[in-house]
Amino acid sequence: MSLTPAFLDELRARTSLSALIGRTVKIQKAGREYKACCPFHNEKTPSFTINDEKGFYHCFGCGAHGDAIRWMTDQRGLPFMEAVKELAQTAGMEVPAPDPRAAQRAEQAKGLHDVMAAAQSFFEDQLGGIDGAEARAYLQRRGISDATRRTFGFGYSPDSRGKLKVALRDFGDPMLIEAGLLIDPDGAEPEDSQARKRDSYDRFRGRLMLPIRDIRGRVIAFGGRIIGQGEPKYLNSPDTPLFDKGRTLYNIDRASPASRQSGRIIVVEGYMDVIALAQAGFAEAVAPLGTALTEHQIERLWKMADVPILCFDGDSAGQKAVIRAATRALPLLRPGMSLAFATLPGGQDPDDLIRAQGTTAMESVLASAEPLVERLWKHEQGVAPLDTPEQRAALKQRLSAITDAIAHSDVRAHYVQAFRERYDALFFARRQSGFTPGPRHNPRGASGGWQRDRRGNWKPPLPPAGTEARAIGESGMEQRLLRAILASLLRHPEQIALHRETLSGLQIADSALAQLLDAMIAASFRKETVERQGLLTILGQGEVYNMAKGMLRADTFTFTPHRITADPDRVARDLDEAVRVMAQGPELEAALAQATRRFESEVSEENFAEQQRMRALKADHDRRLAELAQSEDII
Incomplete structure (x- = not known):
């Protein structure tokens, strides 16, 4: 529907802005204007002004500014056309119909x-x-x-x-x-027109x-x-x-403006949950209407808060509903937009919890809401036992299915990394190198991590004393895969920061390859976006520079096809797999050696089982290393 400027101007002129805002905000006369405490941010001294003559409001504290239509969209949360229709109805105007x-x-x-x-x-x-x-x-x-x-x-x-x-x-x-x-x-009308129609x-x-x-x-x-x-x-x-029940959320008319005050939106299972929360002071709650949360409802929630909190019952049915909602959200995820999950104690709904322990307990449940990535990881980890290599491979396959469902490439890459870190931490012993699975490593002041030298350049950590893990690149297959990884990182330098933690912990036997990797990682600390030419400039002239230039030649090998048309999503997935396999080799060898020593010093069924488990993991790793190193995609 197209609205003319003349119609919108007439609508604004017929609307008393002070009367409109005064319906929900306490205002007071101040000369020819009105003033109030700003409804868009918390304040004790009024800095929000309303000017009926000019038809706008303005807050000198947070900068909120707009007219009657903007008030309805920003404070009430209405879509533009809904805001216009409601104002027009109050003003006694007819909104033009397009046909x-x-x-x-x-x-x-x-x-x-x-x-x-x-x-x-x-x-x-x-x-x-x-x-x-x-x-x-x-x-x-x-x-x-x-x-x-x-x-x-x-x-x-x-x-x-x-x-x-x-x-x-x-x-x-x-x-x-x-x-x-x-x-x-x-x-519809019965086929037999003479049939008696029921009431x-x-x-x-x-x-x-x-x-x-x-x-x-x-x-x-x-x-x-x-x-x-x-x-x-x-x-x-x-x-x-x-x-349309799939497009409607119960209590959205009250929760939408309330969410702008609280900065959050809470999704619960049903009407009575919403009402119990509202009566306890949580006005920003909504509920789907007897169905699983739909894509349209998720998009509607994101208009009110970047990370809606789903607070479902802790029973089996409630948790199944949580996973259904999480799965449905995956293709919609984009930077900054996600879901969080707050779990109520088993057998309790919001009303039960508030009655038993008060609003503080409910606030505590909401404050401890888990991010989507953590909830998905815990769910998949608990779906089936993880005692055999096949069961662990099945977990990895389920995690891959989750990441494949994410449409946004940047979000998907971070989920791949997050799942990889959790998977490795669960099944593989980590070297004590100052880098551990978890949030992105911050080198500043981190014990054992990268440090600046006197010139301000980032330098890698020294290997820990007594480490058993050997250096990488001593065998032909490892050497081939390592060179392919570095060549791919040169061609796709945006991937360096995503793999920085794992790469920083590697010990590399070849000094030239080690210098090249150190330069890449140091550059990624200096700049958010690393450029290929910038890397070459940092390397200067010499052996490492010539090696890097050689890797960038069209006829050299790299991991995944290096053509310009190569799928960037495929590059990210293949690099992730290659880096993970490369890093695991020395760690598995060290863990196997440790398990063997334990068994030799104390022959027991438990120690023998652990040694056999580590041997199986090492054999599986060696098989995958050979597959990657001999892949036709390394050209």
């Missing part, structure tokens, strides 16, 4: 909104009447206050097939059916009713909880022209 069909759809939607508003009034009246006594008692048992009941619009649908139908008869059966309030047992009847019967609202706060559907015995326990409206 007759769109105008017809808008008119139809308006009629359905009227139906839903009337149904909401009916349900609220019934809750306060004689028929609603049992529902009111249920709310009292759940500890739902009268204020919360009014805020969320609780109602009751009588246990009758026709009370709602009679109350809203002026709208007509077709519109009530289209709104999802009545069930038509025949659906439609109320969809919701004998249920505690909750309105489901859109981002503008309009009722678009209902959720009903059975009172007493019956199935299903919860029943939602069907999809209608107003309601």
